[in-house]
Amino acid sequence: MMRPGITARLVLSSACILVGLGLAVTIYSVSQLRALLYQQMIQRVEAQTSNWIEANTSQIILSEDTQILDRLIGELKRREGIAYVLLYDAGGRRRAEVGVPQGLVEERSTMEGSNGRMRWKEMKDTRSLHYFELTTPISASGTGMSADLEAAFGVAAAQNPTLGEIRVGVDRDEFDQSVGVLVEKNVALTAVLIFLAVGLSFVFARRMVTPITLMARAANQIAAGHLSERVERGVNLKDEVGDLVRNFNQMAVRLEENREEMNLLYSGLEEKVRERTKELEQANRRLQELDQLKSDFLSTVSHELRTPLTSIKTYTELLVDSRDLDPKTEAQFLGIIEKETDRMSRLIADHLDLAKIESGAAYWIMSHTDLQENVRHCTELLAPHALEKGIRLKLIEAEPQPVWADADRIQEVVTNLLGNAIKFCSEGGRVELRLDRVTTSGPHNGLPGQYVRVAVADNGPGLHPEECERVFEKFYQGSTNRSPRLGTGLGLTISREVVLHHQGEIWVASEPGVGSTFYFTLPLHTPCTLVVVGASESEAGKA
CATH class of the missing domain: 3.30.565.10 (Histidine kinase-like ATPase, C-terminal domain)
Structure with a gap:
């Protein structure tokens, strides 16, 4: 089983890191995007509803015709993202509706609106379709009528501040679908970026690894004895890989030079052995000469010492045995003895002096x-x-x-x-x-x-x-x-x-x-x- 190369390992590790980062970024961005879209949807529907109420409150109060009311809430339903509209009076009686699904029930209340009077909740119909529903009260203020007309129609704010409420439904599934489309686009963009990043990492890994791979092959060739092998790829790189390639080539050059030097040494080894043999023979002859010199020296020293000792002994015996020697002859004999004694002293002194000098004790x-x-x-x-x-x-x-x-x-x-x-x-x-x-x-x-x-x-x-x-x-x-x-x-x-x-x-x-x-x-x-x-x-x- 082939083990993955260094390029594959680098690309695989880079891909894992990039995919992990991409997933984290995608999840975070999708959650932030959903929250942003949800907030935008809420603000849009609330604004549409508020604007509609301000524009049509007087007609809602004055008109008892359901067709007119249906037409008015139909205009609101045609606004972007609105699925249905319900209009209730102050007593909770449904006055008009449009696009309301069957079996609509409340799932849960989510939050209050932006102005404190609006209220959001989640709804579900019999088909298990989900909706966001905004409930907004219709107040007497802002009707656009004079005080006399308000008094005539009995809509004074103090007597009856709330005239009814309007409920606007937003298709949650459609909202989720639109969010899903954006998520798909986001995921696709992230995937493309990851693919490009992996591709770039592959290119950079190849750029970095190729010289190393070539060096590995060149090292095998050098190990096999082909010391002329060199790596050309990556020599001009201005980074650590370039330094490595240049140092590798310099090492190969040194190895080749060393092998040439070794070949020269080996080629001249036999001649050097002959020369060393000749030198050893000369040294041996020199040692023999020194040994002969030592023998000659010992012979000379023994002779030099024997000669004065013999003279000293001879003249001493003559002085001892001859009782009738005249003073002149005795003085002559004593002078000879003195000279021979001095000669022995000089001989011994020279030896001692040289020994001290050579030993460093002088x-x-x-x-x-x-x-x-x-x-x-x-x-x-x-x-x-x-x-x-x-x-x-x-x-x-x-x-x-x-x-x-x-x-x-x-x-x-x-x-x-x-x-x-x-x-x-x-x-x-x-x-x-x-x-x-x-x-x-x-x-x-x-x-x-x-x-x-x-x-x-x-x-x-x-x-x-x-x-x-x-x-x-x-x-x-x-x-x-x-x-x-x-x-x-x-x-x-x-x-x-x-x-x-x-x-x-x-x-x-x-x-x-x-x-x-x-x-x-x-x-x-x-x-x-x-x-x-x-x-x-x-x-x-x-x-």
Whole structure:
């Protein structure tokens, strides 16, 4: 069994509402119309009767001829809506009649007339025909005769004010029939209006429902995979249905676009899987390299620790076992022990320092400082070491370079870069430091702004291109054939972490056999006051 569509339900509900309203309006209007017609009928008959009495009272009084009286009341009967007329004298004797039905009896008294003297009642004859009957008294006033004539004929108002009465009957069935005709017309008009209203509701319902029906069909097509389906009907409507159609089409467009994107994704999925597999293989190789670096580092650390410990043990045993050593030799042995102890301390300190930086537990004492003064201080500290190796160490002076930094950490970076340059330069080599201002942070991030760039250049053996990035990794000490392993491989890693903490960059430019230049940048800063960040940090720095 097919269920009714939304159009049928809307039209049916509208029709029920309209029919109900039409019936209510019709019943109310018919009742009001009947009351109005009834009132008009009463007023008309009363007026006709009153006018007739005023015009014919004198003749009724003076004439004893029944034919004249019949003619007079016949004129009244011919008036609109009057069915019969009865004329009675003051004693209640019927003087004349016209059109009176047989067996006329009173059913009930309804109401008084408009002037208080008239009286209405309902009558019925032997044929069960119904009538409205108006009883009106004929008074002596208004006869039109002089006082002498009234006295002569004995009709003085004071002696006999009522001369008789006239009864006028109105056919109630005819009245009801006329009302029925008007009711039929009213009902017909209401039916036509209801039909037109239902037709208009059908048109409006179709106008509203058709786009929704088309959307339902389009939704079925889209569900079946035909995403190019669109709804054209109702797109231009400026109401909620139009908004719904436009939104539906936009949704269909988005679905089609999403499917195209998914098809592209699926088509490139195999290629992406190959790429990801290749990346995983590279990552695996990288992990293997890191594992090898860790092993090398552990080996290096154990070797670095074993070497000073062995030296310390050897010279300590010599001092203990040899009783006849001269003071000069003892001092030499103690100096060696001291150097090896310092070497172990530096190794352990580097590990602890890097661990603190990476875990975020390091303390930073930030302040306004001149970077050039810090570089000059580091140069002065390492100048004797460079002079000892016969290396020319040169600092190119420039204007003050104010930065917001931890001065001790920055000096550690400069010392590390300068120490490496001196370490890898041969005797007679040269190391040069210079500072300048640039407008980007470096080649990696390229952040715009005002930066101070520090360059440490040497003419040592240089680095291969593949080593320029790896040189900053933990535990990396360069290729095995480049130089002897002179450190822990943590210095440049620590330097990179320090520079990154200051929102700068660090990198190297190198060419094998020519030399290397290490760069780092720090943001230029011109503060108004000197500030130490964090009480705990300050106290830790003092400690």
